[in-house]
Amino acid sequence: xxxxxxxxxxxxxxxxxxxxxxxxxxxxxxxxxxxxxxxxxxxxxxxxxxxxxxxxxxxxxxxxxxxxxxxxxxxxxxxxxxxxxxxxxxxxxxxxxxxxxxxxxxxxxxxxxxxxxxxxxxxxxxxxxxxxxxxxxxxxxxxxxxxxxxxxxxxxxxxxxxxxxxxxxxxxxxxxxxxxxxxxxxxxxxxxxxxxxxxxxxxxxxxxxxxxxxxxxxxxxxxxxxxxxxxxxxxxxxxxxxxxxxxxxxxxxxxxxxx
Amino acid sequence: xxxxxxxxxxxxxxxxxxxxxxxxxxxxxxxxxxxxxxxxxxxxxxxxxxxxxxxxxxxxxxxxxxxxxxxxxxxxxxxxxxxxxxxxxxxxxxxxxxxxxxxxxxxxxxxxxxxxxxxxxxxxxxxxxxxxxxxxxxxxxxxxxxxxxxxxxxxxxxxxxxxxxxxxxxxxxxxxxxxxxxxxxxxxxxxxxxxxxxxxxxxxxxxxxxxxxxxxxxxxxxxxxxxxxxxxxxxxxxxxxxxxxxxxxxxxxxxxxxxxxxxxxxxxxxxxxxxxxxxxxxxxxxxxxxxxxxxxxxxxxxxxxxxxxxxxxxxxxxxxxxxxxxxxxxxxxxxxxxxxxxxxxxxxxxxxxxxxxxxxxxxxxxxxxxxxxxxxxxxxxxxxxxxxxxxxxxxxxxxxxxxxxxx
Numbered sequence: 001x002x003x004x005x006x007x008x009x010x011x012x013x014x015x016x017x018x019x020x021x022x023x024x025x026x027x028x029x030x031x032x033x034x035x036x037x038x039x040x041x042x043x044x045x046x047x048x049x050x051x052x053x054x055x056x057x058x059x060x061x062x063x064x065x066x067x068x069x070x071x072x073x074x075x076x077x078x079x080x081x082x083x084x085x086x087x088x089x090x091x092x093x094x095x096x097x098x099x100x101x102x103x104x105x106x107x108x109x110x111x112x113x114x115x116x117x118x119x120x121x122x123x124x125x126x127x128x129x130x131x132x133x134x135x136x137x138x139x140x141x142x143x144x145x146x147x148x149x150x151x152x153x154x155x156x157x158x159x160x161x162x163x164x165x166x167x168x169x170x171x172x173x174x175x176x177x178x179x180x181x182x183x184x185x186x187x188x189x190x191x192x193x194x195x196x197x198x199x200x201x202x203x204x205x206x207x208x209x210x211x212x213x214x215x216x217x218x219x220x221x222x223x224x225x226x227x228x229x230x231x232x233x234x235x236x237x238x239x240x241x242x243x244x245x246x247x248x249x250x251x252x253x254x255x256x257x258x259x
Numbered sequence: 260x261x262x263x264x265x266x267x268x269x270x271x272x273x274x275x276x277x278x279x280x281x282x283x284x285x286x287x288x289x290x291x292x293x294x295x296x297x298x299x300x301x302x303x304x305x306x307x308x309x310x311x312x313x314x315x316x317x318x319x320x321x322x323x324x325x326x327x328x329x330x331x332x333x334x335x336x337x338x339x340x341x342x343x344x345x346x347x348x349x350x351x352x353x354x355x356x357x358x359x360x361x362x363x364x365x366x367x368x369x370x371x372x373x374x375x376x377x378x379x380x381x382x383x384x385x386x387x388x389x390x391x392x393x394x395x396x397x398x399x400x401x402x403x404x405x406x407x408x409x410x411x412x413x414x415x416x417x418x419x420x421x422x423x424x425x426x427x428x429x430x431x432x433x434x435x436x437x438x439x440x441x442x443x444x445x446x447x448x449x450x451x452x453x454x455x456x457x458x459x460x461x462x463x464x465x466x467x468x469x470x471x472x473x474x475x476x477x478x479x480x481x482x483x484x485x486x487x488x489x490x491x492x493x494x495x496x497x498x499x500x501x502x503x504x505x506x507x508x509x510x511x512x513x514x515x516x517x518x519x520x521x522x523x524x525x526x527x528x529x530x531x532x533x534x535x536x537x538x539x540x541x542x543x544x545x546x547x548x549x550x551x552x553x554x555x556x557x558x559x560x561x562x563x564x565x566x567x568x569x570x571x572x573x574x575x576x577x578x579x580x581x582x583x584x585x586x587x588x589x590x591x592x593x594x595x596x597x598x599x600x601x602x603x604x605x606x607x608x609x610x611x612x613x614x615x616x617x618x619x620x621x622x623x624x625x626x627x628x629x630x631x632x633x634x635x636x637x638x639x640x641x642x643x644x645x646x647x648x649x650x651x652x653x654x655x656x657x658x659x660x661x662x663x664x665x666x
Contacts, residue, residue: 003286003450013282015646021658067484072652099495127496128502134563138339161565168568171575182644185639192576200637204644206659215656221401223647230639 014229019222026218028219034220037197040209041177043077046152046176046195051088056125057081057150058093060141060166061105062157062181063134066213068141070182070205076159076207077180078105081114081154086116091124091150102129104196138162142169156192156203157188167193180206268655269555275653277480281473286453287441292468295425297459303343303421303436307354307413313382316412317354319343319421321457324355326413343455344440344470348415356383361400369397423456423467434467438640441470446505448464496524590625597622 004012015179030243061074061079073151081207085092094105105127113122130140142165145153153175155166163179163186171193179190180198190197198206201223209217264365298647305325309315317323325346326338346352360372369385371377379385384394388405395406420436436456437440443451445464459465499520504515510655530549533542550622579585596602602618609616651657 002282004283005450009283012646015643016650019640019647019650032418065484065488069648072657073644073648076349076657098491098499099493100491102491102494102498126502127498131298132492134497135558139564164565164568165561166574168572171572182637184634184640184641187637188576189572192572201640201644203650211522211658213658216651216658219647219651219656223643226643226646227639 015226018225022222023218026214039198047084050152055149056091058150059154064158070158079212082112083116086118094127095141114227134162138165145173164189287468294466295427297463298424300423300456301421304419306417308416309382309413315382354410361404594622
């Protein structure tokens with residue numbers, strides 16, 4: 001059964017508390033800083049490059065559906081790409097292996113272009129469901145890159161072994177590529193074949209980083225505080241294990257975290 | 260737009276609250292949960308009434324499986340195994356009562372491989388293992404075949420709930436089982452597993468109690484996703500048809516690609532329908548050819564592309580263009596050599612005293628210490644990022660299109 005025990009509950013309360021606390025601070029108007037993320041700064045460059053070369057942009061939102069938190073993060077990124085593309089007049093192609101994502105991507109494209117004052121660009125853009133099989137979709141996407149002379153490619157979301165089929169296909173087609181995933185086994189493949197990679201929690205910080213919305217920035221700072229808390233916990237664990245040894249009842253820390 | 264946004268926000272909040280409570284609350288109601296050491300149990304007996312009017316009593320023991328036919332997202336009927344506590348009077352079930360190796364017929368009675376009589380009760384039918392469709396023909400069934408006895412599509416007429424005997428405070432206590440009563444086996448580490456009573460071993464610590472309402476509704480809640488997925492499959496096909504329909508209208512080479520697409524859809528639909536035909540028919544042979552002899556090899560071919568892509572990606576990654584790339588190259592070289600006998604050959608001469616410097620040991624250390632530390636850091640980041648993003652969506656702090664469109 002996947003139910004929380006009291007240790008998990010405690011950690012959930014601490015982490016959620018930190019995030020909510022920082023969101024509260026941001027709402028009160030406190031200035032918050034998050035470090036620059038080069039991959040996200042390069043989105044404008046990639047869109048501009050595409051406008052210069054006259055080709056469309058291609059966005060792939062990963063292999064998962066909306067129940068995956070990485071796909072939700074990718075939704076925010078597509079929105080930003082659309083708004084940037086509206087400035088330059090680019091059209092966007094979105095490919096997916098998840099039929100359930102087709103209306104969602106279409107809705108994001110329409111809403112974002114409309115919000116940027118260029119609703120006609122949504123009509124030129126396309127969401128293509130290629131195949132429910134991940135590898136066939138990867139191959140179809142690669143073919144699309146060549147056929148449509150795509151010059152910039154964005155790969156954000158959850159990925160499996162097909163990550164390299166997408167990114168290496170883009171590399172062969174000569175695209176500028178920006179990728180982002182929190183599936184850490186796929187990160188080396190993206191690093192090897194993309195121009196910029198947004199890694200792990202940076203992916204979840206994307207919408208906050210790109211919109212600069214204070215409440216969203218607050219949640220990102222809260223996440224960082226959570227990491228600091230975990231670091232301190234690890235440090236305490238190392239000291240506890242060093243002083244008392246593993247299995248010693250005096251090592252209260254160890255018995256507390258035994259779950 | 261504001262009303263739509265508010266509707267999505269309220270729905271997201273309620274759904275999130277349900278799953279949060281379902282995760283946070285204990286699986287059984289605390290005041291109605293008994294905890295103790297397992298001693299023995301009386302099995303639950305499910306009385307099934309078949310379509311022909313026969314009654315079959317199925318005692319839930321090891322090897323017995325109760326299942327219900329449900330449709331998966333593609334509309335295909337599939338057997339979903341039911342826990343005993345989920346069984347209720349009036350529903351239609353299929354029960355696998357036992358499996359054995361067919362030993363032939365003796366005086367008209369079925370015997371197993373050891374020669375023991377494995378007589379079928381009225382309502383029970385024998386199926387060859389691996390064949391789902393029709394009951395086995397006893398006269399033609401080869402001796403030594405693995406068979407299973409099933410009662411198909413029978414209505415639950417009555418459930419005689421069993422009990423579990425626990426040792427509590429050095430005294431025996433009999434806990435009555437029933438609908439929505441879960442049996443949990445506690446573990447030294449981690450959350451307890453839900454088990455069937457017959458899976459318990461003497462000495463196991465069990466917690467038996469009435470499940471929370473939230474727990475029982477989890478499958479129903481998850482089915483929303485299945486329903487949406489089924490609807491979306493049609494939308495996906497429509498999207499493909501529209502793209503290829505546009506290509507058909509245009510003249511040029513694309514037209515042939517679009518024609519090939521529509522032809523492939525027609526062939527695929529036929530292959531899907533023919534899959535349910537008898538194995539010896541032409542239609543089934545056609546389906547098998549498409550699925551196993553065409554799609555299978557195509558999938559393998561695409562997968563094999565990865566090897567070439569890996570080689571070209573590795574070549575680019577290992578070009579020494581910066582200090583970081585040089586470090587990565589050196590580390591990769593050590594790890595790769597350390598995984599091969601050649602690594603030992605290169606450094607074995609250092610001797611026992613310097614064995615920490617043997618390439619396999621250095622490679623092992625790199626994987627075990629710095630690599631593990633980095634991976635754990637990434638896991639922490641993913642977890643915290645996930646919590647932050649989930650909170651933003653749950654509390655409607657995400658201002659993007661996914662939550663109702665526009666700023």
